[in-house]
Amino acid sequence: MFSFFKKNSPADTPTTTETPAAPAAPQTSPAATDAPVQTSWLSRLKKGLSRTREQIGALGDIFSRRKIDEDLLEELETTLLMADCGVEATNTLIAELRRRWKHDKLETGAQLQQALAEALEKLLTPLQQPLGVDGHKPCILMLAGVNGAGKTTSIGKLAHHFQRQGKSVLLAAGDTFRAAAREQLQEWGRRNDVRVIAQDGGDPAAVAFDAINAAKARNIDVVMVDTAGRLPTQLHLMEEIAKVRRVIQKAEPSGPHEVLLVLDGNVGQNALAQLKAFDAAIGVTGLIITKLDGTAKGGVIAAIARQHPRPLRFIGVGEGMDDLQPFDAREFVAAIVYGDEPREAPHAG
Known part of the structure; x- marks a missing residue:
């Protein structure tokens, strides 16, 4: 039975706060910056x-x-x-x-x-299936993953990515369990000049609910809901994240429009186990694989493709704002097999 978060008395109700966006900086058109970013990305x-x-x-x-x-x-x-x-x-x-x-x-x-x-x-x-956000307004993205996978950082980089596309963005600080998680997301909000909906404690599902309603009221294009990092073996916590998904559907019956699982590329075959567990709990629709610039071997992407394929929306190879980019299979293969840009020789079709 679905159970929505209970109504609290005024004294018990966690205060929902909103970190306002900073004054917008002058915007450079995407057309003027895409070529340099792409060249730099290949490198x-x-x-x-x-x-x-x-x-x-x-x-x-x-x-x-x-x-x-x-x-x-x-x-x-x-x-x-x-x-x-x-x-x-x-x-x-x-x-x-x-x-x-x-x-x-x-x-x-x-x-x-x-x-x-x-x-x-x-x-x-x-x-290789790029993430599109034009089919819904707001387009609601729910992000999940274990602690340390780079989930909150990925949200900040995605905010930058969508802004480059001319989209308005709102963030929901639904990770109410990890110390300083809210402050970390608020800092990303300040860096990207986007608003952040948060609570001082309280129910993460309530944060998601408030954020979606705020996005509707303000005609926001993209809402990203951060969720608490958790291990797939922590069944009570997996149920909590499933509740967040249900509450998102309460606020917007068509949502969430994308459930993104953030995987640390350094964990090898354990990433595949995480994918299977989270998919069973919340229905993963896309992946972000981070930290491929570390000790990661990258081959786990092949294991996922063979055993539990899900669209790989983005990969991350660094700490910079532009170091999270859409996955391109041909670029990826050329980089690991040859160490250069894609070749024009015959390739898979």
């Missing part, structure tokens, strides 16, 4: 994925000096597993490479490297 992507490239691309020297044989395929299989691709994705990729080796009569390591790039791109391309 940052290459640098950020160096750890992944060290794993998957570690066979570059072998590719350049050896002909294809079973020993090379076995070594490549081991490397893919070490890069967190998982058993199912690795088996899929190796089977495709073995087929190409025999069917297309591949002979050199360079040809096998190209075949690997094409197979990876084919596997990952279905995850």
